[in-house]
Amino acid sequence: MSETALVTGAGGFTGTKLVEQLLGAEWDVVATDLTEADRGQFYTETDNAPHPAYDPTLVNEHEEVPFRTADITERETLEPIFENYEFDVVFHPASLFDYFADWDQLHAVNVEGARNVAELAATEDVEQFVHFSTLGVLGAAGFDEPKSEDEAYNPHNEYCESKVEQERVLHSVRDEQDLPLTIIRPAPIYGPGNQYGVYHILLVVSKLGFAPIYRIYPRSKQLMFPSIHVEDLSRIALFLSEKRAQSIGETYNAVSDCINQDELLSFLGESLGVPRIRLPTPYRVYKLWSKYAEIHSRRIHEIAQERDKRPKIDAPITQYLSNNMWYSNEKIRELGFEFTYRDPRRGLWDFMTWCKERGVIA
Amino acid sequence: MSLVSPVDAPVLFGCGMIAAVIYRRWLASRNEDWFLFLGMLVVGAFWVSLFVGAVGNLPVRGILPVVTTESLLLAVCFPLAYPFWFWIGAWALFLLFGRQPEQGGVYWLYRIEDRTEDFESSWES
Numbered sequence: 001m002s003e004t005a006l007v008t009g010a011g012g013f014t015g016t017k018l019v020e021q022l023l024g025a026e027w028d029v030v031a032t033d034l035t036e037a038d039r040g041q042f043y044t045e046t047d048n049a050p051h052p053a054y055d056p057t058l059v060n061e062h063e064e065v066p067f068r069t070a071d072i073t074e075r076e077t078l079e080p081i082f083e084n085y086e087f088d089v090v091f092h093p094a095s096l097f098d099y100f101a102d103w104d105q106l107h108a109v110n111v112e113g114a115r116n117v118a119e120l121a122a123t124e125d126v127e128q129f130v131h132f133s134t135l136g137v138l139g140a141a142g143f144d145e146p147k148s149e150d151e152a153y154n155p156h157n158e159y160c161e162s163k164v165e166q167e168r169v170l171h172s173v174r175d176e177q178d179l180p181l182t183i184i185r186p187a188p189i190y191g192p193g194n195q196y197g198v199y200h201i202l203l204v205v206s207k208l209g210f211a212p213i214y215r216i217y218p219r220s221k222q223l224m225f226p227s228i229h230v231e232d233l234s235r236i237a238l239f240l241s242e243k244r245a246q247s248i249g250e251t252y253n254a255v256s257d258c259i260n261q262d263e264l265l266s267f268l269g270e271s272l273g274v275p276r277i278r279l280p281t282p283y284r285v286y287k288l289w290s291k292y293a294e295i296h297s298r299r300i301h302e303i304a305q306e307r308d309k310r311p312k313i314d315a316p317i318t319q320y321l322s323n324n325m326w327y328s329n330e331k332i333r334e335l336g337f338e339f340t341y342r343d344p345r346r347g348l349w350d351f352m353t354w355c356k357e358r359g360v361i362a
Numbered sequence: 363m364s365l366v367s368p369v370d371a372p373v374l375f376g377c378g379m380i381a382a383v384i385y386r387r388w389l390a391s392r393n394e395d396w397f398l399f400l401g402m403l404v405v406g407a408f409w410v411s412l413f414v415g416a417v418g419n420l421p422v423r424g425i426l427p428v429v430t431t432e433s434l435l436l437a438v439c440f441p442l443a444y445p446f447w448f449w450i451g452a453w454a455l456f457l458l459f460g461r462q463p464e465q466g467g468v469y470w471l472y473r474i475e476d477r478t479e480d481f482e483s484s485w486e487s
Contacts, residue, residue: 207478209456209465296471304474312476362464362483
């Protein structure tokens with residue numbers, strides 16, 4: 001007998017791919033999300049630049065899947081869904097992933113919204129609640145070893161702070177109402193459909209017209225690039241629900257093998273057909289430069305906000321330049337998961353092709 | 363006899379930048395070889411005028427070439443380095459503003475508005 005799943009945020013980038021993955025595994029899926037019009041109240045939409053994380057064409061793509069409109073910040077809109085269906089697993093990728101959003105919005109969607117879904121799932125005795133957090137809750141790693149799941153929280157921007165609060169709320173629901181909780185912490189997600197986050201790295205290299213390859217010396221001080229292909233992420237969610245006996249109560253990093261940032265830029269330069277400029281740089285000089293880039297992008301971000309526009313690059317994205325975002329995927333691999341795109345360069349190649357075909361990068 | 367025209371290096375640098383602007387705005391989307399053609403045209407013109415000016419003692423470009431008997435090596439290497447000055451000027455502009463109309467170079471990072479959006483990708487056009 002097939003199992004039934006509820007997927008929140010089903011109109012978003014991850015939610016859509018997760019629905020496809022579950023349908024492929026012959027699950028019965030109920031999808032929920034806001035209507036396109038209602039999303040405007042949460043996402044920073046401006047005249048010239050709608051928020052790119054949401055592609056309206058993704059909504060209602062799957063006609064065979066019941067789509068129930070609901071707003072996770074309003075519990076009463078979710079209740080009829082739980083009354084009409086019996087779910088084995090609730091997948092909760094719904095989130096406000098917008099570095100431009102203010103704290104009140106982030107808190108309403110990411111913290112209170114997650115509480116609403118989790119409490120209803122606990123009340124209805126679902127077998128598993130699979131929650132999508134972010135690796136950003138762990139913050140930067142040192143240079144000796146990657147960060148694993150059991151490290152302390154160290155968020156570096158408001159979005160990640162909201163995800164920390166979200167995890168804490170879910171832990172409290174787990175403790176108080178026996179929520180069978182599994183947390184996935186994805187690295188920055190890329191893949192066909194993505195136009196926010198990893199996409200911006202491709203965009204910058206493409207728009208610069210050259211790939212600046214910072215070769216940091218000493219070579220022991222390498223900054224890493226974490227990422228996960230959306231297909232691998234949705235496969236991980238499905239895998240953990242199939243292994244729920246082992247995965248309930250656990251947290252898993254969802255990240256391909258991290259590669260050096262200079263390897264990444266070299267690959268992007270070559271793939272995008274732009275000249276690669278190698279810049280051997282002492283670590284201290286690089287830190288100074290990246291600090292300047294952070295300050296500069298924050299200033300651009302502020303000016304854009306004053307003019308009610310979106311910056312081309314949201315300031316928190318540049319934090320990936322100055323911090324070593326190095327995370328371990330050992331725990332999920334030890335459970336038996338095999339990545340399709342373990343080397344992110346394979347997945348990025350496909351992603352670049354998708355971007356070029358749609359003209360979203362030159 | 364050797365000849366050196368000391369202002370040629372900065373002038374070629376400037377010519378490289380101007381040629382890069384022309385190439386980027388109007389020629390890149392037609393044929394990427396245009397940059398090489400422009401370079402050959404400009405550098406060739408400098409070589410010819412330098413030679414004619416030195417041999418005929420004429421201010422072909424408004425300035426008489428400096429005639430020197432000090433260093434044959436300098437006199438040979440200096441004109442041979444003309445393509446380099448042209449190329450480095452063009453590269454400076456490409457880094458700042460991009461090589462194709464749809465690119466923005468380093469300047470793109472400093473602007474709120476994206477003025478490159480209206481240009482079609484070169485590989486598509």
